[in-house]
Amino acid sequence: MxxxxxxxxxxxxxxxxxxxxxxxxxxxxxxxxxxxxxxxxxxxxxxxxxxxxxxxxxxxxxxxxxxxxxxxxxxxxxxxxxxxxxxxxxxxxxxxxxxxxxxxxxxxxxxxxxKQGIKRDTEVQALEDVICFVFLKWYFAPFAEKHSPEKIESIVQKTARKMSSEARARVLTEFDLPAPLATAFQD
Incomplete structure (x- = not known):
């Protein structure tokens, strides 16, 4: 460094x-x-x-x-x-x-x-992928406890849409998501 x-x-x-x-x-x-x-x-x-x-x-x-x-x-x-x-x-x-x-x-x-250039600029996309991983790893479970299944599904879909295809594929290997939520990360 x-x-x-x-x-x-x-x-x-x-x-x-x-x-x-x-x-x-x-x-x-x-x-x-x-x-x-x-x-x-x-x-x-x-x-x-x-x-x-x-x-x-x-x-x-x-x-x-x-x-x-x-x-x-x-x-x-x-x-x-x-x-x-x-x-x-x-x-x-x-x-x-x-x-x-x-x-x-x-x-x-x-x-x-x-977030200028998301999906077009590799570094902007990398930051967004990291943000999504941090959310899923540390903040998703507490969030899910406070919201309806419909709201949770909507948030997961929005999260997946922001991610690169590589990151979505990695989510499927690193997280044990219920089938209805996992579909949001499938290409």
């Missing part, structure tokens, strides 16, 4: 350590960032530095933009998600610039965090 990469990761972690929400006794955003880096290293061991940074910064300071500040319903949810992506990209790109990363690398990380 380069010195600049280590400093950006440390800065993201320092920001996320301020998350007032807790998960498993740790600040929620900090734990999420660590999980993202872990999955990225497992799924894409040769990831570029901008991709490593984008993965760690995927939820940087997520608590600062409360979902409750946006209208109810899908339109409000999507507006909140766009605002979050912009915030994450702004914070991460600023940290990268501070550590001497050039325009090309900072713009690449920003595109990844904004």
């Amino acid at each position: 380069t010195t600049a990469l280590a400093r950006v990761i440390d800065a993201i972690d320092a920001a996320n350590a301020k998350d007032p929400r807790q998960d498993e006794g740790q600040p929620e955003a900090l734990l999420y960032g660590q999980r993202m880096s872990e999955e990225l290293a497992r799924l894409f061991p040769d990831a570029s530095e901008p991709l490593q940074i984008a993965a760690r910064g995927q939820h940087v300071e997520r608590w600062k933009l409360a979902r409750s500040e946006y209208p109810e319903g899908r339109a409000g949810y999507l507006a909140w998600r766009r605002a979050q992506a912009e915030h994450h990209a702004e914070v991460v790109c600023t940290l990268m610039e501070t550590e001497g990363y050039g325009v090309e690398d900072t713009e690449a990380a920003g595109r990844m965090l904004r």
Whole structure:
């Protein structure tokens, strides 16, 4: 790991350590960032530095933009998600610039965090695949406990649609999903 990469990761972690929400006794955003880096290293061991940074910064300071500040319903949810992506990209790109990363690398990380080029840009798609794996591995079961089977099926279908065909195939080998949910990951 380069010195600049280590400093950006440390800065993201320092920001996320301020998350007032807790998960498993740790600040929620900090734990999420660590999980993202872990999955990225497992799924894409040769990831570029901008991709490593984008993965760690995927939820940087997520608590600062409360979902409750946006209208109810899908339109409000999507507006909140766009605002979050912009915030994450702004914070991460600023940290990268501070550590001497050039325009090309900072713009690449920003595109990844904004999901610009999903299904067209390999690194944006790699980040999305990692996000989906992290969701399935650590957040799906608690989510499923709180929602109806119809909602769960809908979320699984949306998750599968965002993933590359390689990632969907890998889900089928790594997760023991019930048949109705597994079909969403089959090509």
